Amino acid sequence: MRFSEKIPGRVLLVIAFSALSALVLITVFIFVEGVPLIARVGVFNFIFGMKWAPSQGAFGIFPMIVGSLSVTLGAIILGVPIALCCAIFLTEFAPATVRNAIRPAIQLLAGIPSVVYGFWGLIFVVPLIRNYIGGPGLSILAGSIILAIMILPTIISISEVSLLALPPPYREGAFALGATQWQTIHGVLLPAARSGILAAVILGMGRAIGETMAVIMVLGNAVAMPSSILDPARTLTTNIGIEMAYAAGEHRQALFATGIVLLVMIMILNSVAQYALRRRQDER
Amino acid sequence: MSVNNTRMVSFDGTTPKARRLNARQTQAIAKATIWAAAVLVILILFAIIFYILSKGIPELDWEFVSEIPSDMGRSGGILSPIIGTLAVTAVAIVIAAPLGVGTAFYLTEYTYEGGITRIIRFGAESLAGIPSIVYGLFGFIFFVIYLKLGWSIVSGGLTLAVMILPTIIRTSEEAIRTVPQIYREVSLSLGGTRWQTITRAVVPSALPGIATGVILGIGRCVAETAAVILTAGSALRIPTSIFAPTRTMAVHFYILAREGISMERAYGTAALLIILILLINIVANILVNRFVARGR
CATH class of the missing domain: 1.20.5 (Single alpha-helices involved in coiled-coils or other helix-helix interfaces)
Structure with missing residues (x-):
């Protein structure tokens, strides 16, 4: 091999480690900045503390963990059935022309800026809740609705891929036994594609837990523990998004510590999703 | 089963x-x-x-896109946020495109599936799941504070570059994998080196797919708010260098809407953002369709 032939391979090898290096840098810098505060406050007091008052030195993020989990759960409850139906529609029911028109539309849904979703929620969804259901409108319910819409593209596209990847004999066999389309979907296709669908739902959860700007605009951002889905709340992400603008010193460290909790939650979710996706490949 | x-x-x-x-x-x-x-x-x-x-x-009218915002954005246009968006996105693409495409070529053409590819893929997959606000925190502490780049176009652009890297890697890898194996075999059998095979046989055929990934990356940069507001700042002046702070359209829209500065200007900015995203998606789709058509 000539010398000039070796250079591109070496250079590309170095470049190929850029993503991994970035991941390491991100983890190291967020942890270095946040861990001292967690050490001072104590892991238990930080995670299960009920009071967040940075000016008084109180750093408890439990209400925000509850906020993050409840909007995410709400988004999953509202979004998953619609997304799954849409994926089934695309693979099993839609004529080719309809399918080719809907796919770019769903891609577009994924491209709309999250601030625009938040703004639309603020102008459209929040008043609806305030006027017809009750409460201040800025609420967990509003956040869940907006996040449910935002996670649709993720769940639809990954479920669709899982359904499309099923071997044709699954469908043919069921039809040959006289099953209707729905019986085939319900009895054969969905159980066979369940690892992929599970991964889709978990990645959707990851997106919902990590979303910031849309949630800031519709959630009301109160630091108190929410007691119903019509109460305003604050999530881990919005806590960082709102307070980073003016935080300094210990307060800023506390926001990085919030980032650590968020990062750990996301890493766990992603590992589970990757495991599910890999199982899907192994099943073949 | x-x-x-x-x-x-x-x-x-x-x-x-x-x-x-x-x-x-x-x-x-x-x-x-x-x-x-x-x-x-x-x-x-x-x-x-x-x-x-x-x-x-x-x-939307000519004044809106050609004038600098005045009075915090209550009047005037949105020229400086438009320039800010273009500048930050340009920096991000200039950094992320070579790194992402290079990674994709390494993974597909220069190695076999094994330990190294698994580690590299793990890096890219994990990066793809990180929320944008965490990118913002990282960009702030690393680029703005540690590397002393301040709130600036470079800090914002570098942060976005890291954020869009997984998108570009994944789409480029898919594009390169769809190039028929026979292209490589013919080039190699004619005595072409591996590098010649890549640059003359694989790249031309994979280019529309790679371009689609880059364009989707541009779309994510234009739409991003949380990561840029913490790294590029929210200055309303027209930036004079890439080390100056700036404000992107998405950040401008967020500030206008959240602080209730001007609902009319907020709607105008949002409309322009949506139109931009529509155009980006249309171009990406045209490229994908051409790519699919040629692959057959």
Whole structure:
């Protein structure tokens, strides 16, 4: 091999480690900045503390963990059935022309800026809740609705891929036994594609837990523990998004510590999703 | 085969309570529900786009895109946020495109699946799941503070570059993998080196797919708010160098809407953002279709 032939391979090898290096840098810098505060406050007091008052030195993020989990759960409850139906529609029911028109539309849904979703929620969804259901409108319910819409593209596209990847004999066999389309979907296709669908739902959860700007605009951002889905709340992400603008010193460290909790939650979710996706490949 | 046998037995897929419905009726109900869900998704998409465009397009005129904002954005146009968006996105693409495409070529052309590719993929996959606010925190502490780049176009652009890297890697890798193996074999059998094979046989054929990934990356940069507001700042002046702070359109929209500075200007900015995202998506789709058509 000539010398000039070796250079591109070496250079590309170095470049190929850029993503991994970035991941390491991100983890190291967020942890270095946040861990001292967690050490001072104590892991238990930080995670299960009920009071967040940075000016008084109180750093408890439990209400925000509850906020993050409840909007995410709400988004999953509202979004998953619609997304799954849409994926089934695309693979099993839609004529080719309809399918080719809907796919770019769903891609577009994924491209709309999250601030625009938040703004639309603020102008459209929040008043609806305030006027017809009750409460201040800025609420967990509003956040869940907006996040449910935002996670649709993720769940639809990954479920669709899982359904499309099923071997044709699954469908043919069921039809040959006289099953209707729905019986085939319900009895054969969905159980066979369940690892992929599970991964889709978990990645959707990851997106919902990590979303910031849309949630800031519709959630009301109160630091108190929410007691119903019509109460305003604050999530881990919005806590960082709102307070980073003016935080300094210990307060800023506390926001990085919030980032650590968020990062750990996301890493766990992603590992589970990757495991599910890999199982899907192994099943073949 | 992993089909659940117990489910296979109850083939009409009904619970005992609902057994009054026969297979044909459940089929009809399921079909209607599934169609309704698909229609609902499309309706939501149109509701959002139509609402923003109908309120925002009347605000758009030449002054809006050619004048600098004055009075915190209450009057004047949005020229400086437009320039800010272009500058930050340009920095991000200049950094992320070579790194992402290079990684994709390494993974597909220069190595076999094994330990190294698994580690590299793990890096890219994990990066893809990190929330944008965490990118913002990282960009702030690393680029703004540690590397002393301050709130600036470079800090914002570098942060976005890291954020879009996984997108570019994944789409480029897919594009390179769809290039038929015979292209490589012919080039190698003619005595071409590996580098010649890549640059003359693989790249031309994979280019539309790679471009699609880059364009999707541009779309994510334009749409991003959380990561840029913490790294590029929110200055309203026209930036004079890449080390100057700036404000992107998405950040400008967020500040206008959240602080209630000017709803008209907010709608106008949002409409322009949506139009930009629409154009980006259309271009990406045209490229994908051409790519698919040529691959056959």
